[in-house]
Amino acid sequence: MSDNQNLLAEQRRALILDEVRRRGGVRVNELTRRLNVSDMTVRRDLDALARQGVVEKVHGGAVPVVEASTHEPGFEAKSALELSAKEDIARAAAGLAVPGSAIALSGGTTTYALAHHLLDVPDLTVVTNSVRVADVFHSAQHTGSAGDRRPGAATVVLTGGVRTPSDALVGPVADQAIRSLHFDILFIGVHGISVEAGLSTPNLAEAETNRRFVAAARRVVVVADHTKWGTVGLSSFAQLSDVDTLVTDAGLPAQARQEMAEHLPGLIVAGEDEAAHGQGG
Known part of the structure; x- marks a missing residue:
């Protein structure tokens, strides 16, 4: 994957995380329309954010992770x-x-x-x-x-x-x-x-x-x-x-x-x- 593609992925994931936090959750079909990308791309982005520990995947979308006050991301x-x-x-x-x-x-x-x-x-x-x-x-x-x-x-x-x-x-x-x-x-x-x-x-x-x-x-x-x-x-x-x-x-x-x-x-x-x-x- 090229540097430009990596950057686009990072930008998409930042937008997705912001939407999750702002609204308390998002659905995959909403994100595909808003970001103009495929269902598979959105699911990969949600997988990546879930691995980072900042969202929790649920059926059809994702919700924010409620972090403990002692949690410190790397x-x-x-x-x-x-x-x-x-x-x-x-x-x-x-x-x-x-x-x-x-x-x-x-x-x-x-x-x-x-x-x-x-x-x-x-x-x-x-x-x-x-x-x-x-x-x-x-x-x-x-x-x-x-x-x-x-x-x-x-x-x-x-x-x-x-x-x-x-x-x-x-x-x-x-x-x-x-x-x-x-x-x-x-x-x-x-x-x-x-x-x-x-x-x-x-x-x-x-x-x-x-x-x-x-x-x-x-x-x-x-x-x-x-x-x-x-x-x-x-x-x-x-x-x-x-x-x-x-x-x-x-x-x-x-x-x-x-x-x-x-x-x-x-x-x-x-x-x-x-x-x-x-x-x-």
């Missing part, structure tokens, strides 16, 4: 979800980074997407507890056959720690590394976000490391697609009052937007806000 499983939303969010969030500043990036697939867009921001100092994020910057640091350092390339500090299923380094080693640092801005991904629980994760050690990140940052920017709204993990690590800006995508429901706007100083809806800005000149 990096690869999460990477295939909400691809276009994460890309929109990453592009919008990158515009908040100031050249020459010290920034922190937590682990996660949305911050991983963001890292690629931050490569164009010169002279950053980046502290991260994500091996994947660190690799993005490392791969772009050197140019030419001699391996010379690229002008303006970021200086990257990778914390130590114990690796989680989402490829974040957490625990006492990571906490100690972050404790003495100060960041101009923190970009942080979340497992869930809600008015009552704030920002949460299913991993207790990651929650503590995230608390250290939040405490060390002058400005906290949450990067989270609309599917994170209303999800609550085992451990809360920050309240909405700790957040300066939420960067999300256009799939966030109107009621959620209203609630977020009431509790957060800044709300950026990627794509929509960018378009409005462009029209305004």
